[in-house]
Amino acid sequence: MLTLTVNGMKKEVDVDPGTPLLWVLRDNLGITSVKYTCGIAECGMCTVLIGGEARRSCAIAAGDVQGSAITTIEGLADDHPVKVAWIEQQVPQCGYCQPGIMLQTVDFLSRVPSPSEAQIGEAMDNVICRCGSHPRMKKAIAQAAVLTASQGG
Amino acid sequence: MNDDMTRRSFLKTGSLVLAATAIAGPSGLFNASPVEGASGIPFKPHAFLEIGTYETVTVWVGQTDLGQGTHTGLCMVIADELDAAWETVQVKMALAAEPFKDPLWHAQLTGGSSSFRNRWDLLRTVGAAARQMLVEAAAEQWGIPGTDCVAREGKVFHPDGSSLTYGQLAEAAGKRPVPENPSLKKPKDYQIMGTDRKRLDIPDKVMGKTVYGIDFAMPGMCIAVVARPPRYGARPASHDAKAAMAVTGVVQVVPLEDRIAVCAETTYAAIQGRNALDIKWSDGSSPDLNDETIAAFFKKQLDQPGAVAEESGDAEKALTEAARTLEQSYTLPYLSHAQVEPINCTAHVEKERCRIWMPTQGQTATQETASRLTGLSPEKVEVMTLPAGGGFGLRGEQDAVEDAVLLAKTLDRPVKVIWTREDDFANDRFRPASHSRIRAGLDKDGRVIAWSHKVAAPSVMSRVMPQAVQNGIDPDAVAGIGDMPYSLPNLQVNYVMIDLPVPVGWWRSVGYSCNVFAVESFIDELAHAAGKDPVSFRLEHMEKDSRPYTVLTRLAEKGRWGSPIASGRARGVAVVSCFESVVAHMAEVSVGEKGRITVHRMVCVVDCGTAIYPDAIRAQAEAGVVMGLSTAFHERVRFANGGVKTTNYDGYPVLTISEVPEIEVHIVENPIKAGGIGEPVFPSVTPAVANAVFQATGVRLRDLPFQKDLLLKG
Ligand code: FES
Ligand code: FES
Numbered sequence: 001m002l003t004l005t006v007n008g009m010k011k012e013v014d015v016d017p018g019t020p021l022l023w024v025l026r027d028n029l030g031i032t033s034v035k036y037t038c039g040i041a042e043c044g045m046c047t048v049l050i051g052g053e054a055r056r057s058c059a060i061a062a063g064d065v066q067g068s069a070i071t072t073i074e075g076l077a078d079d080h081p082v083k084v085a086w087i088e089q090q091v092p093q094c095g096y097c098q099p100g101i102m103l104q105t106v107d108f109l110s111r112v113p114s115p116s117e118a119q120i121g122e123a124m125d126n127v128i129c130r131c132g133s134h135p136r137m138k139k140a141i142a143q144a145a146v147l148t149a150s151q152g153g
Numbered sequence: 154m155n156d157d158m159t160r161r162s163f164l165k166t167g168s169l170v171l172a173a174t175a176i177a178g179p180s181g182l183f184n185a186s187p188v189e190g191a192s193g194i195p196f197k198p199h200a201f202l203e204i205g206t207y208e209t210v211t212v213w214v215g216q217t218d219l220g221q222g223t224h225t226g227l228c229m230v231i232a233d234e235l236d237a238a239w240e241t242v243q244v245k246m247a248l249a250a251e252p253f254k255d256p257l258w259h260a261q262l263t264g265g266s267s268s269f270r271n272r273w274d275l276l277r278t279v280g281a282a283a284r285q286m287l288v289e290a291a292a293e294q295w296g297i298p299g300t301d302c303v304a305r306e307g308k309v310f311h312p313d314g315s316s317l318t319y320g321q322l323a324e325a326a327g328k329r330p331v332p333e334n335p336s337l338k339k340p341k342d343y344q345i346m347g348t349d350r351k352r353l354d355i356p357d358k359v360m361g362k363t364v365y366g367i368d369f370a371m372p373g374m375c376i377a378v379v380a381r382p383p384r385y386g387a388r389p390a391s392h393d394a395k396a397a398m399a400v401t402g403v404v405q406v407v408p409l410e411d412r413i414a415v416c417a418e419t420t421y422a423a424i425q426g427r428n429a430l431d432i433k434w435s436d437g438s439s440p441d442l443n444d445e446t447i448a449a450f451f452k453k454q455l456d457q458p459g460a461v462a463e464e465s466g467d468a469e470k471a472l473t474e475a476a477r478t479l480e481q482s483y484t485l486p487y488l489s490h491a492q493v494e495p496i497n498c499t500a501h502v503e504k505e506r507c508r509i510w511m512p513t514q515g516q517t518a519t520q521e522t523a524s525r526l527t528g529l530s531p532e533k534v535e536v537m538t539l540p541a542g543g544g545f546g547l548r549g550e551q552d553a554v555e556d557a558v559l560l561a562k563t564l565d566r567p568v569k570v571i572w573t574r575e576d577d578f579a580n581d582r583f584r585p586a587s588h589s590r591i592r593a594g595l596d597k598d599g600r601v602i603a604w605s606h607k608v609a610a611p612s613v614m615s616r617v618m619p620q621a622v623q624n625g626i627d628p629d630a631v632a633g634i635g636d637m638p639y640s641l642p643n644l645q646v647n648y649v650m651i652d653l654p655v656p657v658g659w660w661r662s663v664g665y666s667c668n669v670f671a672v673e674s675f676i677d678e679l680a681h682a683a684g685k686d687p688v689s690f691r692l693e694h695m696e697k698d699s700r701p702y703t704v705l706t707r708l709a710e711k712g713r714w715g716s717p718i719a720s721g722r723a724r725g726v727a728v729v730s731c732f733e734s735v736v737a738h739m740a741e742v743s744v745g746e747k748g749r750i751t752v753h754r755m756v757c758v759v760d761c762g763t764a765i766y767p768d769a770i771r772a773q774a775e776a777g778v779v780m781g782l783s784t785a786f787h788e789r790v791r792f793a794n795g796g797v798k799t800t801n802y803d804g805y806p807v808l809t810i811s812e813v814p815e816i817e818v819h820i821v822e823n824p825i826k827a828g829g830i831g832e833p834v835f836p837s838v839t840p841a842v843a844n845a846v847f848q849a850t851g852v853r854l855r856d857l858p859f860q861k862d863l864l865l866k867g
Contacts, residue, residue, distance in 0.1 A: 016401070020421065023419060023420055023421035026420070027376075027420050027421065028419070032364065032365075032367075032368035033361030033362075035493075035494075035542075036367065036495070037493045037495070037542075037574060037802075038801055038802050038803075039573060039574055039801075040574075040802075040803065042801060042802045042803050043802055072361065073360065073361035074361050083360065086355075087351070087355055087356060090351065090768060090772065091355075091359075092220070092352075092354075092355055092358040093220030093221065093222075093543075093772060093776060094219060094220030094492075094493070094494070094540075094541060094542045094543045094544075095354070095355070095359075095363055095540075095542075096365060096493045096494050096543065097493055098358055099361045102359070118811075121811030122811065124809075124810045125809045125810055125811045126809070127809070128802060128809070130491055130492055130493045130543050130780075130807060131493075131543055131776055132776030132777070132779030132780055132808075133772075133775075133776070134775075134779055134808075134809075134810045134813040135775045135779075135813060135816050136772070136775070137810065138810065138813075
């Protein structure tokens with residue numbers, strides 16, 4: 001039995017501790033906003049925050065994050081600056097890649113609160129969006145940074 | 154087809170109430186469960202539309218929204234003619250059904266950028282008919298002629314300023330006959346079309362609430378992954394079912410013809426079970442197939458004469474008379490769709506019905522496939538279309554439906570089939586590779602007097618619609634040549650059908666995705682040979698004031714063609730006319746020391762007729778640039794040992810954020826019938842970049858993806 005803390009709630013799951021966190025979240029806990037796409041830590045769609053740090057859940061054994069705070073997109077408030085900016089800039093196309101990218105953005109902005117365009121490019125260059133929402137993603141990241149600053153965050 | 158006929162017959166069939174009610178899923182976008190009978194909504198003038206007492210306007214859609222904002226756009230068209238209050242409009246995905254079939258193609262599918270252009274009159278008529286019924290209902294209540302009343306934002310107004318809401322009128326309106334020919338608005342009267350609304354599906358997507366096909370779950374369901382042949386034509390010679398069954402959670406191992414399914418309680422158990430199968434596969438039909446043999450085969454086939462696909466004038470004769478002739482070849486690789494949500498399908502087969510939950514792009518084909526495998530009639534196959542994580546043409550394929558239905562029958566419980574990413578690359582129906590050779594002649598004034606174009610490419614139609622292939626010609630394989638936006642006096646197009654085991658399918662912009670690169674590169678080469686400016690040269694060969702002429706002229710203006718440019722940078726253009734729209738791109742590039750191409754700016758001008766939803770058009774135009782550049786620089790499927798060598802995104806990189814340039818989109822105002830958008834924004838990207846690189850370096854890039862080493866030598 002593993003105990004995971006997801007979005008502030010403790011969950012018990014009966015799985016092999018070597019199971020990738022991605023599948024435990026999706027299949028055992030029903031948190032399907034965490035997306036499967038590549039399974040080899042290439043795309044960033046399965047990203048969750050672990051202790052505030054963006055990590056790819058397809059490449060983490062569930063047993064290794066017992067005791068850590070795991071955050072998925074549902075764990076961000078509806079009026080979180082990243083969510084607000086994402087809607088404002090109408091970023092998603094199919095939307096499938098977005099939760100992972102948004103969570104990576106949260107981590108990035110916590111470290112680089114007012115990034116330049118080049119810094120955004122560098123930090124987000126390891127995610128895939130096949131639909132091509134990148135131009136809007138850039139704008140939304142910049143806007144989220146401004147919103148966060150104005151909230152004194 | 155006569156538009157008026159379509160409109161009328163549709164109003165008749167469509168005004169039948171659909172035998173399904175809405176149980177909204179978490180996204181509100183799909184109909185999770187069919188129920189016989191009506192739902193008590195008082196006013197359903199058409200299968201597309203319901204108006205409730207509590208001021209709700211529900212638009213039922215049959216088109217799949219693959220991320221383009223189609224659902225919101227469809228609502229905008231209907232709501233505008235209806236004069237609905239936009240905040241009251243909601244959209245729901247309908248069960249696959251007759252009224253949602255394409256009026257021209259007689260099948261329910263989303264493809265060919267057809268959602269609006271094939272339903273332009275129909276959608277508006279549905280909205281207008283409902284509005285007229287509401288107005289008449291109000292007029293009757295007030296005892297005044299309908300012509301004295303005005304509808305606006307969900308209300309009908311009396312000349313004295315008092316009003317009744319659509320909700321208040323719904324019941325009375327529902328008792329009135331559906332008018333046959335309601336009057337449609339003039340473009341200047343549009344209130345919703347042409348404005349930017351927020352996409353209805355975006356909040357759920359941002360909150361993580363959208364349930365995509367792969368996320369679907371139902372009680373009793375198990376999950377299956379299928380070991381498919383690693384080489385074309387291979388079959389399993391042996392496998393270890395016991396080892397798979399030993400994995401905790403594995404329920405059953407089911408051999409199916411040339412593949413073996415592992416069904417389990419969880420996805421991970423199914424994947425592990427499959428890994429444990431230890432299958433020995435046969436060699437397959439063509440173990441020698443690899444990148445080199447494929448390239449050699451194309452090269453050889455391009456020397457065949459091929460079948461004459463199009464002919465006007467006498468190109469061969471004109472070539473002998475030309476002052477100057479030019480010949481060049483262009484090659485494009487097989488491409489993967491690489492849509493982010495892997496292929497999946499859930500099926501539940503019962504005695505009297507079969508239910509399918511799937512992000513399908515081809516509902517009718519899904520119904521037919523399940524019907525064939527279950528023996529149930531197609532109407533007994535209920536297809537719930539779920540939101541899709543991209544599609545680009547692949548989601549019309551039915552492989553996963555087949556597996557899900559067969560397994561659901563075998564296990565007698567609901568089964569969700571999931572492809573892993575590796576399955577997705579290995580079993581894709583690729584965008585065909587295409588090689589072409591063009592010869593053209595210029596007269597002494599530098600005008601094109603002959604164009605002879607040969608294409609060697611596999612045929613998608615031969616598989617998906619064989620009746621469309623006549624005399625060895627697949628019309629899609631030569632799209633974009635005979636209908637290029639130039640009027641040339643002598644033109645011939647030949648087609649050599651490539652027959653290889655690599656399966657091919659529809660991919661964004663279909664044949665145009667290949668041929669426009671060749672045509673728009675070669676026309677640029679001709680301009681250079683004639684010593685003319687590439688924009689003026691193109692314009693000289695276009696019909697004056699035609700749509701392409703206007704679009705290209707606008708592009709030159711907006712892109713500041715010919716104006717001074719930062720040192721080291723150069724510009725290139727390309728234009729395409731397809732799917733009833735016209736698009737042109739201008740690229741601004743520089744080439745660095747190691748042959749590294751940087752695209753600094755892309756300007757895109759779009760004429761897609763009535764611009765229903767400008768922000769969605771801009772989003773598609775941005776997306777077209779990103780995907781275009783991705784294919785220019787990175788994308789190419791690799792083959793080895795008789796099968797696909799590419800296994801995952803690490804071997805198939807797609808464009809990333811730091812490579813995305815500044816993108817400007819300009820929409821030409823042209824209030825005619827709406828044209829397509831998802832497809833047309835793609836084809837002219839790659840040639841615009843190649844042409845800019847030539848301006849910068851003098852080197853022509855004639856093969857996709859671009860080979861940097863050419864630029865080093867240059
Ligand atoms: S699914 Fe984990 S990074 Fe792609
Ligand atoms: S929005 Fe579709 S992959 Fe990013």
